[in-house]
Amino acid sequence: MKHIIIFMIAATTILSGAVSAFAGEREAFSALAGHKYEKAFKEFKAMADKGDARSQYNLAVMCKNGKGVPQDYAEAFKWYQMAAEQGHVGAQFNVATMYYSGQGVTKDYVRAYMWAGLAGVEGNTGAQELKETVAKQLTPAQLAEAQQMVRDWKPKTK
Numbered sequence: 001m002k003h004i005i006i007f008m009i010a011a012t013t014i015l016s017g018a019v020s021a022f023a024g025e026r027e028a029f030s031a032l033a034g035h036k037y038e039k040a041f042k043e044f045k046a047m048a049d050k051g052d053a054r055s056q057y058n059l060a061v062m063c064k065n066g067k068g069v070p071q072d073y074a075e076a077f078k079w080y081q082m083a084a085e086q087g088h089v090g091a092q093f094n095v096a097t098m099y100y101s102g103q104g105v106t107k108d109y110v111r112a113y114m115w116a117g118l119a120g121v122e123g124n125t126g127a128q129e130l131k132e133t134v135a136k137q138l139t140p141a142q143l144a145e146a147q148q149m150v151r152d153w154k155p156k157t158k
Contacts, residue, residue, distance in 0.1 A: 028058065037068030048079065056083035057091045064094075064104075073104030084115060087155035092119035093127045100134055109137045113146035118153055 028043035041062055047055035060079035063072050077098050083091035096115035099108045113134040119127035135143055 025055070028055070032067075037062065039068075041068035048082070051086075053083040053086040053088040053091070056080075056086075057088050060091065060094065073098070075104075077104035084118075085156045089119050089122040089124055089127075092116075092122075093124050093130070096127060096130055096134075100130060109134050110142050110146045110149070113138060113143070114149040114153070117146065117150040121150070 024043050024047050028040045028047075031037070031040035031043060041059065044055040044058045044062070048059050056079045060076045060083065062068050063079060064076035065071065069075075077095070080091045080094045080098065084095045092115045096112045096119060098104050099112035099115065101107070113131055116127045116131040116134060120131050134146075138146065
């Protein structure tokens with residue numbers, strides 16, 4: 001009986017966290033729809049700071065586009081990188097494009113290939129095209145390094 005009560009308390013705690021996260025995300029998207037960007041940013045930031053990859057991605061989009069905050073490519077890259085490291089495919093593609101163009105980060109074709117390769121594995125067609133474009137910029141040694149980075153990559157957990 002004692003174990004059942006402990007299990008029920010644990011389950012309730014976990015579910016209340018999930019419901020709270022869902023409510024925060026719903027609030028954030030509702031604010032976005034109403035063009036209340038500062039409120040949306042605040043809601044996404046609270047969840048992003050707790051490691052939520054989707055919220056990190058959405059913050060990055062807001063930073064890149066200057067919605068709710070001044071446009072800041074370096075800040076956008078930071079949030080995209082956090083989400084990408086957790087396996088968020090859209091963020092992986094955006095990290096790749098930012099490394100390729102040097103937007104918010106120093107140009108790095110090896111890392112651009114790596115992130116495009118990871119997003120491409122998940123079926124992102126834009127990433128597949130970018131990977132092919134980047135490959136033409138790499139030496140054979142750089143290409144081998146980038147391909148090894150794709151093989152060795154493991155997502156970080158929250």
